[in-house]
Amino acid sequence: MSGSKRIEVTSNLCRDCQACALACSLHHEGECNLSLARLLVSKDMARYEFQITICQQCDSPDCIAACPTTAMWRDERGVVVLLEDECIQCGACADRCPYHAILHNEAQDRYLKCDLCTGREGGPLCVEVCPVEALTLSEATIEVET
Amino acid sequence: MAFGWVGKILDVDLTTRRIGTRDTMPYARDYLGGRALASRIAWDEIPAGIDAYDPENRVIIATGPLTGTLAPTSGRTIMAALSPRTYPLPWYTHSTLGGWFGAELKYAGFDAIVIHGRADSPLYLEVRDGEARLISATGLWGLGARETQLVLKERMGQQAQVLTIGPAGENLVRFATVQHSEENAAGHSGFGAVWGSKNLKAVVVRGTGGVSVANPDALLREVLQAGKFRISPRADILGTRRKKERRPICTQACTFNCFVSRYGRAADGRLVPSQCVGQAWISEGGLEITEYTGGGVEVPLCKNFGPSKDVQLHQLCNGLGLDLWFRLVMQPWLIRCKQLGINEIRGYLIEPEEVTWFESFTYQLARREGLGKIFAEDLVRAMDELEGELPEELIRLGRELEFDFGFPAHREGRLLDGEPLPFWVISAMMHAGTSRDPTIGTHESSLLHAEFFLADEGLARRQFRRLSEKVWGYPDAFEPTFENKAPVAIWSQSQHMLIDSLPLCDFAFPQLVRPMESRAEWEATEDILGDLDLGRRLFLAVTGVDLSWEDLMHVAERAFTLERAMLARAGRSRKMEEALAPHFELPCRSDGTLIDKAGFSRLLDEYYSASGWDLEFGWPQAHLLKSLGLEEVIPELDECRREARNGDLKA
Numbered sequence: 001m002s003g004s005k006r007i008e009v010t011s012n013l014c015r016d017c018q019a020c021a022l023a024c025s026l027h028h029e030g031e032c033n034l035s036l037a038r039l040l041v042s043k044d045m046a047r048y049e050f051q052i053t054i055c056q057q058c059d060s061p062d063c064i065a066a067c068p069t070t071a072m073w074r075d076e077r078g079v080v081v082l083l084e085d086e087c088i089q090c091g092a093c094a095d096r097c098p099y100h101a102i103l104h105n106e107a108q109d110r111y112l113k114c115d116l117c118t119g120r121e122g123g124p125l126c127v128e129v130c131p132v133e134a135l136t137l138s139e140a141t142i143e144v145e146t
Numbered sequence: 147m148a149f150g151w152v153g154k155i156l157d158v159d160l161t162t163r164r165i166g167t168r169d170t171m172p173y174a175r176d177y178l179g180g181r182a183l184a185s186r187i188a189w190d191e192i193p194a195g196i197d198a199y200d201p202e203n204r205v206i207i208a209t210g211p212l213t214g215t216l217a218p219t220s221g222r223t224i225m226a227a228l229s230p231r232t233y234p235l236p237w238y239t240h241s242t243l244g245g246w247f248g249a250e251l252k253y254a255g256f257d258a259i260v261i262h263g264r265a266d267s268p269l270y271l272e273v274r275d276g277e278a279r280l281i282s283a284t285g286l287w288g289l290g291a292r293e294t295q296l297v298l299k300e301r302m303g304q305q306a307q308v309l310t311i312g313p314a315g316e317n318l319v320r321f322a323t324v325q326h327s328e329e330n331a332a333g334h335s336g337f338g339a340v341w342g343s344k345n346l347k348a349v350v351v352r353g354t355g356g357v358s359v360a361n362p363d364a365l366l367r368e369v370l371q372a373g374k375f376r377i378s379p380r381a382d383i384l385g386t387r388r389k390k391e392r393r394p395i396c397t398q399a400c401t402f403n404c405f406v407s408r409y410g411r412a413a414d415g416r417l418v419p420s421q422c423v424g425q426a427w428i429s430e431g432g433l434e435i436t437e438y439t440g441g442g443v444e445v446p447l448c449k450n451f452g453p454s455k456d457v458q459l460h461q462l463c464n465g466l467g468l469d470l471w472f473r474l475v476m477q478p479w480l481i482r483c484k485q486l487g488i489n490e491i492r493g494y495l496i497e498p499e500e501v502t503w504f505e506s507f508t509y510q511l512a513r514r515e516g517l518g519k520i521f522a523e524d525l526v527r528a529m530d531e532l533e534g535e536l537p538e539e540l541i542r543l544g545r546e547l548e549f550d551f552g553f554p555a556h557r558e559g560r561l562l563d564g565e566p567l568p569f570w571v572i573s574a575m576m577h578a579g580t581s582r583d584p585t586i587g588t589h590e591s592s593l594l595h596a597e598f599f600l601a602d603e604g605l606a607r608r609q610f611r612r613l614s615e616k617v618w619g620y621p622d623a624f625e626p627t628f629e630n631k632a633p634v635a636i637w638s639q640s641q642h643m644l645i646d647s648l649p650l651c652d653f654a655f656p657q658l659v660r661p662m663e664s665r666a667e668w669e670a671t672e673d674i675l676g677d678l679d680l681g682r683r684l685f686l687a688v689t690g691v692d693l694s695w696e697d698l699m700h701v702a703e704r705a706f707t708l709e710r711a712m713l714a715r716a717g718r719s720r721k722m723e724e725a726l727a728p729h730f731e732l733p734c735r736s737d738g739t740l741i742d743k744a745g746f747s748r749l750l751d752e753y754y755s756a757s758g759w760d761l762e763f764g765w766p767q768a769h770l771l772k773s774l775g776l777e778e779v780i781p782e783l784d785e786c787r788r789e790a791r792n793g794d795l796k797a
Contacts, residue, residue, distance in 0.1 A: 015394055015395045016398075017395050017398060017399060017400050018246075018398050018399065019216060019399060022216040022399060023216055023366065025356060026359060026362045026366060027362070029356075030358070030359060030362045031356040031357060032216055032357045033253070033355065033356020034253065035253070035354040035355070035356070042304060044304065045295060045296060045304065045327075047416060048328065048416045048417050048418070048419075105354070106354065107355070125366070129216075129369065129401065131402070
């Protein structure tokens with residue numbers, strides 16, 4: 001099975017509460033830190049528009065192809081994951097991502113990406129906390145012969 | 147390692163351009179953060195008896211331990227200083243604003259900023275990840291709040307957050323705001339003018355750090371649980387909720403669909419969020435709440451100019467940095483002038499129902515030109531200026547519209563809102579006790595529940611008798627009488643202080659009444675008490691500090707008492723508070739109830755006694771100060787009493 005789940009984004013529903021990013025960093029890092037979240041909510045004040053940037057779990061991920069190590073791979077659930085222990089911080093994945101969804105924390109020189117909250121019983125936390133359904137989990141299952 | 151607090155307070159002296167830091171934690175135990183923390187710094191550092199524009203006045207910008215976390219509605223910021231708006235004297239007061247600034251400040255490593263002095267030319271403060279510097283703002287001076295933010299975001303990045311004044315603050319308009327984002331503002335207390343007097347245009351902050359959380363799982367659990375409360379229950383119960391309406395939020399970490407928010411649309415097609423009074427500005431007929439007749443006071447309908455014009459005006463005011471409330475008092479006052487045949491004031495024509503005139507008047511206010519020279523002093527001071535030139539009815543009307551020490555009437559049961567007995571009695575006590583409109587922070591702790599009584603009095607009385615017994619230990623807290631209301635007023639004030647110190651939003655906390663989905667559910671419910679403990683549990687989850695409700699209330703009472711002591715040493719006393727009495731001789735808009743001067747004086751006796759204040763001046767007594775660990779305040783207040791009595795003897 002491949003590309004079975006991803007987080008769909010409807011940016012024009014976003015109200016900039018940042019609950020998704022705060023919950024994300026809280027879950028993954030134990031602190032509320034927008035720079036350590038696996039997604040980014042950005043605002044264009046001039047236009048009063050919001051954009052949510054998060055991994056789209058591509059079917060043929062450029063990030064995996066770009067990674068010179070074995071830090072990036074697709075796990076058994078079809079989720080593209082980044083193993084920080086094996087990452088050499090070269091940034092090739094982030095450069096190649098068409099969604100700019102692999103985020104770099106400069107202070108800690110770490111690359112971060114969404115793993116759909118691997119192991120969390122309720123699924124991705126950002127989807128659960130978003131009050132306006134700007135983030136939804138796409139359940140459309142695409143069976144891939146292997 | 148501290149959780150919740152990030153540990154440092156930034157100290158900025160604009161005169162010498164020196165910047166330093168101090169530790170937060172020595173303040174945190176007794177004052178938590180936000181407004182309570184500001185009260186301690188202000189008591190220690192703002193000299194008694196100075197003017198709001200004295201360089202020694204402090205602008206205190208404070209977050210709380212929850213700011214920047216996922217705790218619902220916690221992204222708030224508190225500002226405090228001596229206010230140029232309070233009437234008749236400059237008093238220490240506070241404003242709170244939502245938005246995204248406070249969180250960014252903490253991510254940059256600071257819990258608060260204390261600014262004093264006066265720069266010799268316009269400056270702005272730039273804060274970036276633990277570092278701060280002052281930069282010339284000569285090129286920004288004169289720009290509107292929105293333009294200033296766009297310029298500074300261009301320099302610092304879109305994620306930077308900005309507080310700024312507009313031209314109104316630069317020109318020392320007494321109701322000038324400090325603006326942030328689209329409509330967030332420290333709006334009511336005239337702090338924009340304090341910034342202007344200091345030559346401080348803006349503070350811009352960018353931080354890439356975070357806020358450590360003691361118990362992430364507990365915080366997530368609480369938030370997911372509270373997330374079920376996403377719609378104001380009252381709106382459903384009263385049938386006023388527009389179900390399909392998508393509403394904006396006004397602060398980071400707010401996951402609720404707030405009934406006081408809505409979008410408008412700017413001329414360029416952009417969505418424009420607005421809250422509360424801003425919502426009244428841009429809603430069809432939203433300003434008509436002003437109409438009132440009683441006790442010889444006539445307040446005409448305020449007038450909307452239509453959604454597209456009103457959005458434009460609303461944007462103009464936010465850009466100029468004027469408190470949106472001014473329209474709710476000045477427009478009906480000017481309309482009443484016309485009704486009485488007054489067509490000009492000091493040679494200036496008035497046409498308050500003409501949009502072009504009103505727009506021009508708005509510019510004049512911010513620039514102190516034409517009529518703006520008089521009204522930039524605020525309505526109540528304009529009445530002093532115009533007394534003798536205009537019919538006495540108009541002078542009285544202006545003073546009633548801003549009866550509350552220079553602040554617009556609000557939730558006192560007469561002008562603008564119709565809280566029935568006993569809600570306006572609770573409100574009256576709070577108005578007497580504080581230096582600014584207190585009801586803006588007490589919506590959910592008491593005053594908004596009046597709406598249940600207006601919807602079905604019999605049902606609400608049954609439910610609230612039971613609730614009263616549980617919360618205050620006696621049944622008649624919300625019975626329509628004048629007795630036993632001080633405990634509710636004091637509790638509500640303490641909740642307000644806590645909400646401003648943790649911080650949280652007072653449209654969501656405290657949850658005195660539990661969320662309900664429909665009128666049918668409300669009608670079938672006997673026990674309506676909500677989850678009052680939620681704020682405490684959020685504080686515990688974030689900080690790991692296990693305080694009881696009694697501990698938290700003690701913190702609130704300590705800080706409120708310090709605020710009261712600052713009022714005492716700045717010349718506020720019982721006589722001034724008794725001068726509010728005539729306003730409550732006007733009949734309540736919804737039930738016609740009122741109180742005479744002797745009755746109002748009895749209310750003050752009850753309120754002062756229950757607060758631990760003396761009956762002569764209304765000032766905190768030694769036993770109260772000792773119980774709160776404020777022994778050092780005792781001699782200063784004793785000296786104030788001696789001076790006040792000597793002054794009375796001389797008089």
